[in-house]
Amino acid sequence: MLCPKCSVKLERTQYEHFGIRQCPRCHGMLMRRDRVQAIRNRRETPPEALVEEIAQSPADADAQHRLRCPECRVTMRKERRRMGPTEFWVDVCPRCDLIWLDVGELAMLQLAFELSEQGAERLQIRERLQKMSPVQREELQRRIDSLPEYDAFRNLLTIDF
């Protein structure tokens, strides 16, 4: 199977113990819908790692044009997702139920899920952040500050450090 964006061969790899396919060039990922949900629900990657992953992704990674499914070549459907005020689109094959996630989008889906939970969960995020060293926190804050669209998450981080 080829990357729907770069046309290079997708590589088999693992993400949180699930087998997925990833493009070695753009780092986009292809996986079945149930895998995306399972990864989101397991909440294995800590929020600060998700923020880092998002911060390291290029802002223009979200594919604007319609992609073709790497498996069956059908035109994929765009499904809108949100992380706070940020909107992005995931590409879904209506025939194979495969989902293409541009780099950073899986992290955004996971973080959106974390942020959608009640205050107790937010507290957990803050507890984790408080365990980081000042240098680590500063570095994380610097990365978040370079992402103007992530206001919701930035506000969360700046609550009583």
Ligand SMILES: [Zn+2]
């Ligand atoms: Zn690619």
Ligand SMILES: [Zn+2]
């Ligand atoms: Zn397909």
